Amino acid sequence: KQEVTQIPAALSVPEGENLVLNCSFTDSAIYNLQWFRQDPGKGLTSLLLIQSSQREQTSGRLNASLDKSSGRSTLYIAASQPGDSATYLCAVGAHRGGTYKYIFGTGTRLKVLA
Amino acid sequence: DGGITQSPKYLFRKEGQNVTLSCEQNLNHDAMYWYRQDPGQGLRLIYYSQIVNDFQKGDIAEGYSVSREKKESFPLTVTSAQKNPTAFYLCASSSGTVNTEAFFGQGTRLTVV
Numbered sequence: 001k002q003e004v005t006q007i008p009a010a011l012s013v014p015e016g017e018n019l020v021l022n023c024s025f026t027d028s029a030i031y032n033l034q035w036f037r038q039d040p041g042k043g044l045t046s047l048l049l050i051q052s053s054q055r056e057q058t059s060g061r062l063n064a065s066l067d068k069s070s071g072r073s074t075l076y077i078a079a080s081q082p083g084d085s086a087t088y089l090c091a092v093g094a095h096r097g098g099t100y101k102y103i104f105g106t107g108t109r110l111k112v113l114a
Numbered sequence: 115d116g117g118i119t120q121s122p123k124y125l126f127r128k129e130g131q132n133v134t135l136s137c138e139q140n141l142n143h144d145a146m147y148w149y150r151q152d153p154g155q156g157l158r159l160i161y162y163s164q165i166v167n168d169f170q171k172g173d174i175a176e177g178y179s180v181s182r183e184k185k186e187s188f189p190l191t192v193t194s195a196q197k198n199p200t201a202f203y204l205c206a207s208s209s210g211t212v213n214t215e216a217f218f219g220q221g222t223r224l225t226v227v
Contacts, residue, residue: 004156032213043120043204044218051213089157091216099170102147102206102216104157 002027002094006105013080014113021075021108023090028068031100032093035064035075037086038107044089048075080112117141120205120219126227127192127199135190135222137205143217145210146188150174151202151221160203163188164210192224200226 003026013019023033032051036044048057048064050073056065063076077084087109091102118139127133139146145164149157159172163182177196182188188207192199205219 034216036218041202041221041223043118043220044206046215046217049215091157093213093216099162099164100145100210101159101162101172104149106154106156 002030002092002096002103004090004092004103004105006088006090006108008108009106010109010111012111012113015080015082017080017112018076018078019080019110021077021088021110023073023075023105025071025073025092025103027094028071030068030092030094033064033066033073034091034093034102035062035073036089036091038089039086047088080110082112082114085110085112118205118207118217118219120203120222122222123220125222125224127224129226130194132191132193133224135192135203135205135224137188137190137219139186139188139207139217141207141217142185143207143209144185145208146182147206147208147216148172148178148180148188148190149204149206151204157204160190199224 005024034049035047050057050066061078066073087107089107091104121136147162148160161180163169179191203222206216208214208216
C-alpha cells in the first residue's frame with residue numbers, strides 16, 4: 001500500500017532563509033508527484049508537477065526534485081518570504097485498485113517570520 | 115476563467131439531514147474527485163469518477179453518495195448515515211490520463227449543528 005509522509009509537520013523560519021520540505025513515499029511505482037500549497041480555509045493550489053521520468057522542476061523561487069529509487073521528493077524554497085506561509089502538501093499519482101489516483105501526505109505547515 | 119467551483123463555501127447541517135455539495139468544472143476534464151480533509155490528517159478520497167455516468171468508491175465512501183450525469187458536474191451528498199460529517203470537503207479534477215495535473219476547488223466547510 002502506498003503511503004506518503006511529510007516531515008517535519010511544522011516549520012518556522014526567519015524571512016530570507018532558504019528551506020527544504022521533504023516528502024517520502026513507500027512504493028516507487030508512481031507516475032508523477034505534485035506539490036501543492038494550501039492557505040488556511042482554502043483549497044489546494046498546484047505548485048509543481050514532476051513526471052516520473054523527470055528529476056526536477058522549477059518555478060520561480062521553487063524547485064522540486066524527485067528520486068524515485070529512494071522514494072523521496074524535496075521542495076526547495078529560495079529566499080523565503082512571509083507570503084510563503086502556508087501548508088505544503090505533496091501527492092503521488094499512482095495506480096491503486098486498478099485506477100489512477102492521487103495519494104496525499106499530511107503536509108508541512110510553514111511559517112515565515114518577518 | 116477556467117477552474118473548479120465549489121458551493122457553498124460554508125454549510126450547516128442538522129443531525130439526520132442529507133446535504134448536497136456542489137462541484138462544477140469548466141476545464142473539460144474527464145476525471146473528478148471528492149476528498150475529505152480533517153485536522154492533522156491528509157486528504158482522504160471519498161469518491162471519484164473517470165467518465166460521465168461512472169463513479170467508484172474511494173477509501174471512505176460510507177455515508178456519502180455521488181452522481182455524474184454531466185461531464186462538468188460531480189455533486190456529493192452527505193447522508194444521515196455519515197456519523198461524523200463535520201469536515202472540509204475538496205473537489206478536484208484532472209484530464210484523467212496519467213501524468214496530468216490535478217486542480218482543486220476552494221472547498222466547502224460542513225458543520226453539523
